[in-house]
Amino acid sequence: MVKLLKNLLKSPMFVIGVSIFLITLAIAFLGPVFYDVDTNARDIVAGPYAPSSAEHILGTDHLGRDYMSLLISGLRSSLYVGFVAGIIATTLGVFIGLFGGFRGGWVDEVLNMGTNLFIVIPSFVILVLISSAVKDGRSLTLIGLIIGLTTWSWSARAVRAQASSLRSRDHIALARINGASSFTIVIKHVLPYLLSYVFMVFIMQISSGILSEASISMIGLGPLDSTSLGIILNQAKDNGALSDGIWIAFLPATLIITLTVFALYLVNTSMEGVFNPRLRK
């Protein structure tokens, strides 16, 4: 593990990616320690679009709320949705992919058919339909859950392909002929092989969750219980910040989303470079 970490730390891409991501995490979770964050985004502290000052570093939004406070709170919400969606999509995808790929036969065919069905139906459409159907109680957790339940199919397909190829390996056969149960084989012989892969899938699912949340919130179907980066963008759009050239209302949120997703992409790509022997330098 230490050796693996050392190898990863040799990759500048990994160091940059992890650093950016850790900074975003620090802003989201340690920000309230150093800055007065209004978690409910209700406190009007000055007039609309007040310029930056010592009290309000990035000024205020169209309602007069502290913009920095909104960004910190929004980043935390977006990361929360990303993690919830990532955990659900990865768990579902790994379970379905592992079970189908390792079991084979009709079970695999049925699960694979279901996975392909989810792949061909655009997940964003399902996301919009479910979000618009849930009028009340559209919470951050619910949005994360919906995103997770609609984006697992790619992880399932990737894990299935890996598990299916592992099933016929000789070391699995040795474990089987020495009496290991299917559960033991999956836990001890298949899953360790896939761990690095699953971790990379998890990272991509987090970034996909953050982007999906931003997209769904941007069109006004985001969570109702808190502010997210997508909601900040939605409000900027609805209040004409874009046409009026009030860049402070949308640029920081856009930058934070882009940087967070970019950081996760860097981490994922650099990990692939270490885990995949064909890409190793």
Place this chain on the structure above:
Amino acid sequence: MSENIFEVENLSLHYLGRFGDKTHAVTDVSFNMKQGEILGIAGESGCGKSTLVSGLMGMCIPPLYPTSGDVRVRGESLMNRTVEDIRSNVLAQKVSMIPQGAFNALNPVRKIKDIAADVIAAHQKPGSSMKASEIYERLRSRFDLFGMDTDRVLNSFPIQLTAGERQRSVIGISTLLNPQMVIADEPTSALDVSTQKEVIKMIFDLLDKGIFSTMIFITHELPLLYHVADNIAIMYAGEIVEKGTAEQVVKDPRHPYTKALMGAMLSSEKSQRTRKPVAIEGAPPSLAKKIVGCRFAERCSFARPECKKNTQNIRMVGDREVRCEYAQ
């Protein structure tokens, strides 16, 4: 006369295709083995040796299905039992297998001690659990028999071991629970000659020490079988075509296929050096189709017109079994 420890009676196995089509990979295989016997099975690639191994272990995992027949270990049938039942009550304890290709047979991300410990853990009785230190001591005492640097081998990943150490580890793992019957599926293939000798020596050491006593040794190297096995069975297109003592089969083959197989062998003996090996023309028949007559008739240089019509049954020629009505 000692009783049979392993009995195979008219065993036929088939693979079921996607559209219900059947490939009869093993047909009508019968033999008995006594305690302490080593039976060698030889045949060309694709003749059904590995499928037969699955059947002999009772591990008919779909799409492989038993068509008919029975396999018994000390009178206990292995047929028509669930995979779970076979897993927990038969494998590694009654029948075990030494697979070929030790490098691939060992999980590269696990240490030898962990792979071996799994075998003990999988067969622990409910309620009894051995401590990790007890399991390690048990592994040590077994691996000490193999003349290796036990602690280093047990604490290594497969990639850190030599080919011989890996194969010996596989043999150690497969025989950990002192199985009554061991099936060695080409355990020396892909090994250099000196490592082959070491592995064979190790198997015989285990036999001498009583770790196991009865073995089926599968290989396509007939000269090796001659030195290892008491009896040899030759397989062709899913059937056993000749079975006799090693001396009989190798030195004086009677079935046309065994003769052709011996003729195709290279020999290092001085008297044989000038003899050119003769390849067997043609290819075995497709087992997915119904086969009429002798399966070897198309390639047999002694074939008669009726060979292509008459199904050949096993018959006794002297004290050996031959599947050819014209064999002398």
